[in-house]
């Protein structure tokens with residue numbers, strides 16, 4: 001008798017666990033020590049400022065002081081990530097003990113694409129197939145593709161995908177395939193069976209068709225396999241259809257209540273959506289596209305869970321939705337969580353990850369820290385939301401303007417019924433959002449080029465919490481840009497978007513801290529002011545070298561106690577950064593690239609991003625969302641795989657970087673001459689050290705400017721401009737510095 005009672009009251013098996021990381025103790029202690037060291041540095045700085053004798057020395061001390069204040073500020077914001085990092089595990093194998101498969105909630109999956117020439121439709125199709133093949137009840141899955149490029153090429157690719165999917169899905173299930181992205185599967189070591197080869201042939205023929213169509217820019221007749229397809233294409237893409245001006249296109253390509261795969265099992269829904277565009281109304285880029293999808297999907301399926309994906313982020317694990325359910329079905333640990341973010345991970349990185357595209361801090365280390373507070377930020381892709389979060393805070397429901405969009409509404413109609421389609425076209429219209437709460441209190445938020453960061457931030461301010469879960473097998477894998485110019489343009493766009501939030505009335509420093517407390521506010525402020533790193537890095541890249549060239553010491557001498565303080569601060573910050581990086585599944589080589597890219601980004605993308613932000617505020621120029629290219633040029637790919645930097649094009653960002661590289665080299669050499677003359681290291685040690693560090697970090701630049709002859713080298717005119725600039729800088733600096741005496 002007793003035994004049965006214990007058996008019935010035994011707690012259900014755990015679905016997930018949470019463990020704080022031990023390094024938090026060290027982090028907290030080190031933060032105190034480092035803060036004290038910073039205080040003494042500022043004490044020194046103030047003394048130097050007070051006792052500086054000339055205007056020039058005052059200006060030098062002042063710029064070093066401001067630089068150090070900014071560096072210290074950024075350091076202080078990173079502490080929020082270090083106070084309580086946590087580790088999560090999910091026990092997906094226990095899920096079926098608490099939830100029957102037939103009770104799994106429905107899921108709407110959103111995939112965004114915006115340009116068939118920068119985002120090859122064939123890759124988008126691969127992403128879609130990888131999620132359509134999820135290990136999840138198919139009739140509960142709906143995949144919505146948003147095409148901001150409004151391209152018939154993309155529509156064509158998806159019509160092909162719908163057909164191929166009917167073979168691919170049963171094939172994956174029968175053979176228990178783990179790589180459900182066809183491209184990833186066929187590039188792996190798969191078992192050579194007759195059935196596999198048959199599927200592969202179908203896959204290759206689809207690939208040839210889609211790629212051909214994109215190459216030619218139009219769909220030739222022989223590729224259109226049915227009258228129905230011809231009708232769909234000609235119905236929408238009439239002569240006056242342009243990318244910036246067209247009616248909404250909504251086409252159900254697969255309907256789970258009708259379409260079955262080759263084994264007779266039902267297919268998931270697949271819907272192509274290209275919202276209405278007109279040149280006179282604002283479109284709000286990706287946030288606008290996602291809001292249109294929120295409404296279209298609400299009218300058709302209104303699933304309580306929504307997954308957002310970028311077109312290049314394919315699923316690498318068919319169990320991911322079930323892993324997410326382990327949190328969604330159990331509200332005990334964090335009752336108000338609104339989303340579960342999986343990290344952005346990438347495939348095809350080179351060994352050293354030369355452009356630090358992995359963004360280990362942004363996508364892995366910092367989220368683990370925020371998860372230990374109120375939850376992580378949203379990073380735009382690989383994130384499962386409760387649909388409810390888009391309609392006000394946990395205790396403050398914001399009613400949508402029409403009842404059909406209510407997140408609690410259950411839709412019972414066929415998704416391709418005439419009235420449903422009419423409604424979807426209405427809610428995907430350009431004027432639909434006028435005088436509504438969309439973008440301000442509802443849906444994804446407008447007003448920043450980093451709509452992901454901004455939306456997550458506002459949701460958290462409203463009281464939603466979140467979860468960060470990094471499974472051992474990456475849940476999603478995406479592409480990385482493989483040329484430095486693409487990398488820097490992406491960082492530049494982010495910089496503009498982040499500053500837009502930082503200096504808005506919702507600034508994390510004011511609004512954020514009030515809404516979420518100091519640590520969460522600081523975490524978000526870290527990103528909002530990310531671009532301000534440009535100032536200290538620029539000062540340290542130019543000032544010590546220019547002073548060195550003019551034989552002017554600007555740092556403490558080697559035997560002064562303050563020198564030790566500097567050493568502690570530099571090595572302490574760098575050391576901890578390196579340790580954190582390596583402890584987060586990193587290598588020393590990748591850490592080196594990471595710190596180098598930090599310097600490179602600061603000296604280029606952050607500066608130009610800040611300038612663009614200012615011109616945007618002044619109304620001089622507007623900057624849109626320039627989509628990162630996901631096209632792989634063969635030669636470029638080869639150089640990337642060998643770990644060679646890709647310059648190739650002329651860009652003002654490269655001029656600045658090359659100037660700093662040359663200047664530091666010249667200064668470093670002249671520093672040695674100076675030592676020989678003075679016969680002592682004392683005065684200039686720090687400056688030589690800093691210039692030497694600059695040189696070490698600039699090695700790829702010297703090669704690209706003076707040694708390489710391939711297409712990815714630094715353009716000659718950039719090298720010439722930069723060399724001249726170094727001369728000018730040196731001239732101006734000597735003029736100013738000589739007036740000192």
Ligand SMILES: O=c1ccn([C@@H]2O[C@H](COP(=O)(O)OP(=O)(O)O[C@H]3O[C@H](CO)[C@@H](O)[C@H](O)[C@H]3O)[C@@H](O)[C@H]2O)c(=O)[nH]1
Pocket residue numbers: 112113114115119146148284285286289309310311312379380381449450451452490493494497625626627628629
């Ligand atoms: O007007 C637009 C512009 C972009 N996109 C889509 O947005 C996604 C992200 O664009 P991408 O060029 O790849 O930007 P990244 O900088 O690589 O992306 C990061 O940063 C973006 C914010 O700047 C986030 O939206 C992304 O999720 C995040 O991965 C892609 O799927 C695009 O198709 C649209 O749907 N409409």
Ligand SMILES: [Mn+2]
Pocket residue numbers: 310312628
């Ligand atoms: Mn991207």
